[in-house]
Amino acid sequence: MKYVLLLFSIFILASCQPKEDPKLSSRETSIQSLNTDMVFVEGETIYIEEGMIQSEFVSLVEAIDGSRITFRFLTNDGQVKTKTELFQYEKVEVTSENGVYKRVYTLFYFYNE
Numbered sequence: 244m245k246y247v248l249l250l251f252s253i254f255i256l257a258s259c260q261p262k263e264d265p266k267l268s269s270r271e272t273s274i275q276s277l278n279t280d281m282v283f284v285e286g287e288t289i290y291i292e293e294g295m296i297q298s299e300f301v302s303l304v305e306a307i308d309g310s311r312i313t314f315r316f317l318t319n320d321g322q323v324k325t326k327t328e329l330f331q332y333e334k335v336e337v338t339s340e341n342g343v344y345k346r347v348y349t350l351f352y353f354y355n356e
Contacts, residue, residue, distance in 0.1 A: 268310070268339070268340040268341035268342075269306065269308055269310030269311075269339055269340040269341060270339045270340075270341055270343065270344050271306045271307060271308045271310050271312070271339055271340070271344075272306075272312065272337045272338070272339050272344050272345060272346035273306070273307045273346070274304045274305065274306060274307065274312070274337060274348075275304065275305060275306075275307045276303060276304055277302075277303050277304065277305060278303050281295070281299075281303055282295075282300065282303045282304055283353070284304070284348070287346070287347065287348050287349065288348065288349055288351060289335065289348045289349070289350050289351070290350075290351050290352070290353050291329060291350055291351070291352060291353070292352070292353055293352045293353075294328065295328070295329050296327045296328050296329065297314075297316055297324075297327045297329060298327070300314075300329060300335070301314055306337075306339075306340070310339070310340040311340045312337050312338060312339060312340060313337070313338045314335055314336070314337060314338075315335075315336040315338070316329070316333065316334070316335055316336075317333060317334040317335070317336060317347075318333055318334075319332040319333050319334070321334070329350055330350070331350060331351055331352050332349065332350065332351070333349075333350045334347050334348065334349055334350070335347070335348045335350065336348075
């Protein structure tokens with residue numbers, strides 16, 4: 244009986260997954276471009292190619308520390324976007340991995356001279 248309880252205890256302990264402490268999650272909201280020809284980040288301004296869509300944008304940027312961040316796209320008057328194409332003067336709100344910190348970036352098109 245002792246061995247059964249011992250095996251059962253080991254099984255229970257092995258199956259326990261520690262939960263991630265939100266205090267230990269990243270607070271980073273600064274992003275960097277993975278392709279500066281298509282997305283260029285400068286301070287709280289982001290330059291994009293005209294015609295870019297949200298999913299393309301998300302695939303081209305990451306948090307500067309590599310943590311998981313979330314994005315919310317806003318119109319230039321602060322409403323949540325319903326269209327996927329990104330336009331000048333619209334906003335991208337980046338939320339840190341721990342969900343506490345937010346930073347808002349403004350979008351502008353690259354201009355070809």
